[in-house]
Amino acid sequence: MTSQVTTPRRDGSSGIRRGEGVAGWLFTAPIIVILGVFLFIPVLMALWVSFSDWTGRGSPLSGNVGFVGLQNYAAVTTDGGLPTRNFGLSLRNNAWYVLLVVPLQTILALFLAVLVSRAILRGRGLFRTAFYFPSVTSSVAITVLWLFLFSTTGVINEVLSWVGINGPNWFNDPRGIVHIAAGAVGLGAGPEALTSGGFLGITWWEWLAGPSVAMFAFILMAIFTTSGTMMLLFIAALQNVGVELGEAGMMDGATGWQRFWHITLPQLRPTLFTVLTLGLIGCWQVFEQIYTGTQGGPSKTTLTPAYLSYQAAFQGQEWGEGSAIAFILFVIIIVFTIFQRWVLRDRPVSKRRIRQYQVKGQAPTPIPVKGAKP
Amino acid sequence: MTRHTRRALAGAGALAVAGALVLSGCGGSSFDSGGDADAGDGELTSSEDALNILIGSSGEAETAAVEEAVAAWSEESGIEATVNVANDLTQQLSQGFAGGSPPDLFYLAPELLAGYAGNGSLVAYGDQLANKDDFYPSLVENFTVDDQFYCAPKDFSTLALIINNDLWAAAGLTEADIPATWEDLTAVSKTLTTGGAVGLAFGAEYQRVGTFMAQAGGGMVVDGEAVANSPENVEALDYVKTHLADGTFAYAKDVGAGWGGEAFGKQLAAMVIEGNWIGGAMSADFPDVSYTVAELPAGPADQGTLQFTNCWGMAADSPNQQAALELVEYLTSTEQQLAFSEAFGPMPSIASAADAWSEANPDLTAFLNGADYAQFPPNQDGATEVIADFNAQLNTLETGDPQAILDSVQTNLEAVVG
Numbered sequence: 001m002t003s004q005v006t007t008p009r010r011d012g013s014s015g016i017r018r019g020e021g022v023a024g025w026l027f028t029a030p031i032i033v034i035l036g037v038f039l040f041i042p043v044l045m046a047l048w049v050s051f052s053d054w055t056g057r058g059s060p061l062s063g064n065v066g067f068v069g070l071q072n073y074a075a076v077t078t079d080g081g082l083p084t085r086n087f088g089l090s091l092r093n094n095a096w097y098v099l100l101v102v103p104l105q106t107i108l109a110l111f112l113a114v115l116v117s118r119a120i121l122r123g124r125g126l127f128r129t130a131f132y133f134p135s136v137t138s139s140v141a142i143t144v145l146w147l148f149l150f151s152t153t154g155v156i157n158e159v160l161s162w163v164g165i166n167g168p169n170w171f172n173d174p175r176g177i178v179h180i181a182a183g184a185v186g187l188g189a190g191p192e193a194l195t196s197g198g199f200l201g202i203t204w205w206e207w208l209a210g211p212s213v214a215m216f217a218f219i220l221m222a223i224f225t226t227s228g229t230m231m232l233l234f235i236a237a238l239q240n241v242g243v244e245l246g247e248a249g250m251m252d253g254a255t256g257w258q259r260f261w262h263i264t265l266p267q268l269r270p271t272l273f274t275v276l277t278l279g280l281i282g283c284w285q286v287f288e289q290i291y292t293g294t295q296g297g298p299s300k301t302t303l304t305p306a307y308l309s310y311q312a313a314f315q316g317q318e319w320g321e322g323s324a325i326a327f328i329l330f331v332i333i334i335v336f337t338i339f340q341r342w343v344l345r346d347r348p349v350s351k352r353r354i355r356q357y358q359v360k361g362q363a364p365t366p367i368p369v370k371g372a373k374p
Numbered sequence: 375m376t377r378h379t380r381r382a383l384a385g386a387g388a389l390a391v392a393g394a395l396v397l398s399g400c401g402g403s404s405f406d407s408g409g410d411a412d413a414g415d416g417e418l419t420s421s422e423d424a425l426n427i428l429i430g431s432s433g434e435a436e437t438a439a440v441e442e443a444v445a446a447w448s449e450e451s452g453i454e455a456t457v458n459v460a461n462d463l464t465q466q467l468s469q470g471f472a473g474g475s476p477p478d479l480f481y482l483a484p485e486l487l488a489g490y491a492g493n494g495s496l497v498a499y500g501d502q503l504a505n506k507d508d509f510y511p512s513l514v515e516n517f518t519v520d521d522q523f524y525c526a527p528k529d530f531s532t533l534a535l536i537i538n539n540d541l542w543a544a545a546g547l548t549e550a551d552i553p554a555t556w557e558d559l560t561a562v563s564k565t566l567t568t569g570g571a572v573g574l575a576f577g578a579e580y581q582r583v584g585t586f587m588a589q590a591g592g593g594m595v596v597d598g599e600a601v602a603n604s605p606e607n608v609e610a611l612d613y614v615k616t617h618l619a620d621g622t623f624a625y626a627k628d629v630g631a632g633w634g635g636e637a638f639g640k641q642l643a644a645m646v647i648e649g650n651w652i653g654g655a656m657s658a659d660f661p662d663v664s665y666t667v668a669e670l671p672a673g674p675a676d677q678g679t680l681q682f683t684n685c686w687g688m689a690a691d692s693p694n695q696q697a698a699l700e701l702v703e704y705l706t707s708t709e710q711q712l713a714f715s716e717a718f719g720p721m722p723s724i725a726s727a728a729d730a731w732s733e734a735n736p737d738l739t740a741f742l743n744g745a746d747y748a749q750f751p752p753n754q755d756g757a758t759e760v761i762a763d764f765n766a767q768l769n770t771l772e773t774g775d776p777q778a779i780l781d782s783v784q785t786n787l788e789a790v791v792g
Binding site for chain 1: 464465468471472474486489490492493494495627628630755756758759760762763765766767769770786789
């Protein structure tokens with residue numbers, strides 16, 4: 001992306017004039033040093049700690065700290081003890097969290113963005129501000145608010161009681177919502193095939209439990225708070241979508257839904273990638289809500305890898321395991337991001353699609369091909 | 375292009391060198407201080423350095439009392455000492471130990487003791503205390519790791535049965551009905567369970583349910599062996615499960631309270647199992663509720679309760695341990711502990727203060743009597759996670775299988791006790 005900016009000069013034979021390079025380094029030096037000292041070096045040190053037996057006393061680089069290979073990684077993944085089970089549970093919880101939050105917040109954000117971008121809407125600014133407001137509020141403040149709203153005798157349960165629903169004991173209810181649904185249709189205990197085997201010390205049946213009621217409250221909160229930010233990104237992207245293509249589509253008799261699905265959305269693809277990536281990273285790193293709200297309870301159903309990493313290191317004094325969890329989390333995020341990039345890549349229009357657009361009988365006007373290059 | 379690459383390499387090199395310098399700077403200092411602490415095996419360091427004290431305070435009353443006591447000692451001894459209040463004691467301590475500049479003295483919870491002792495962050499000064507024999511033996515045991523008495527218990531609390539006088543009288547019960555056995559407890563809980571309140575409430579955690587295990591003759595670790603799935607413990611959980619199911623007992627969270635004290639204050643429960651700290655909470659938040667503190671009933675085996683305590687941890691990296699030891703002796707003296715007790719409510723950790731304390735708190739003697747038969751949560755390195763996992767399972771005890779729960783706890787506990 002950035003290479004385009006510098007190419008005209010770089011192609012010339014003169015190159016960078018003497019002194020300019022030095023000045024460049026001089027100007028960038030402060031931020032390089034700051035990032036290096038406060039970000040890059042600590043990350044490298046954490047990587048070292050994850051391979052060491054550092055016990056939390058003195059510098060991890062001192063002589064009496066030894067290299068233990070993959071031992072810390074094995075403790076949380078293959079040993080089958082309590083650390084493995086905790087890590088398995090945290091992954092389970094967070095995977096459900098991601099699975100629900102990322103698609104829902106993206107859809108909601110897109111929906112809100114389309115709504116407030118409509119030219120005929122009165123008071124657009126007001127709505128934009130209102131939808132964006134939760135995003136600028138500190139997540140700790142919102143968590144505390146949520147704890148009040150979702151308490152047993154809180155506002156949410158009060159409102160639910162108006163329509164005859166006896167609300168759950170939100171932040172104290174460890175039952176998974178998939179299990180609750182299964183229980184409602186008579187699948188109480190789980191079939192033998194699912195309860196006998198497992199992964200990371202957690203049976204398949206437990207993996208399928210779904211987010212607990214407590215985690216579900218956090219899921220609602222995440223959707224509520226982050227949709228505003230994502231909406232802003234979509235609004236910006238929507239403003240770059242020219243009206244011409246839409247008008248052309250209208251001339252061809254495309255309905256509003258068709259125009260959105262075949263014309264607008266393909267042009268939003270780069271933004272969609274950004275929104276999904278930001279959502280994915282943010283969701284896998286969920287920490288402060290847990291730290292302020294439930295500390296992993298009830299029954300460890302809101303434990304997340306990020307919080308577990310903190311807990312293992314600072315409370316359990318297992319610094320190596322804590323760092324190992326952090327780096328596994330890092331790999332998970334990278335893998336998901338690459339996978340998503342691959343799914344959302346620009347693809348040549350398939351033969352089947354081309355055939356659909358080819359002139360058949362009396363349809364004279366070629367329908368503009370969507371944003372992708374042919 | 376090549377020039378650019380060369381420059382980039384040079385830049386990266388410079389960065390690496392700068393980074394290495396920064397790191398060796400950090401590493402050097404802490405390595406040195408680690409060195410002289412290791413030498414002090416039994417020998418305490420001594421210098422003119424001021425003392426830094428880190429406490430995790432329960433509130434203004436505690437902070438003021440500790441500050442006042444430390445200031446008085448400073449004046450007497452001529453050694454400067456400052457008290458800092460931690461927001462997150464565990465995290466701040468960890469940072470201090472990792473950075474090589476921990477506070478000299480600090481509050482230390484027993485579940486953290488083994489971890490810090492294991493990595494050499496602490497100095498075991500217990501045997502050098504002049505008032506060593508005055509501490510209750512169960513408290514000394516609580517702070518003993520590998521046969522070394524690490525630190526002086528600063529005070530302690532036990533659990534007792536807290537009874538709401540009005541609900542008690544309204545149910546037609548008298549002082550003679552205060553439960554002495556599980557059968558009595560079953561009976562009064564049933565009588566006290568009405569539409570508005572359950573008979574007995576407590577937190578869904580080992581730190582409360584464990585009292586039943588103690589009363590049944592069980593426990594977590596006995597003589598260095600994990601015994602979590604003993605028949606006694608199963609019997610205790612069966613008893614609790616039965617009454618959770620019939621609605622005469624309830625977890626505090628299930629009646630909509632954050633903890634037992636809240637359930638009690640809001641009169642959602644007629645009785646709760648709580649410790650000394652409930653006194654402060656009641657007078658601050660629910661001054662109108664009158665209550666009685668009774669000893670917990672005896673189970674099939676005997677009476678049983680749990681004790682909770684903190685000690686004055688001393689850092690191995692402290693340059694002035696001798697002065698810190700003197701300060702600890704001052705802070706744990708009879709007179710000073712009674713002053714702390716009056717200021718913010720804990721019980722003195724020394725036997726010589728017992729009579730004076732009972733005299734000053736005639737209504738609370740049940741707490742102090744508990745010291746004779748109290749168990750304490752396992753204090754092995756890693757036990758915190760085992761208990762956390764146990765608590766997670768106790769959450770669903772009503773529908774769970776006590777034997778299966780305790781079996782899994784046993785497996786986890788064996789891994790850390792062995």
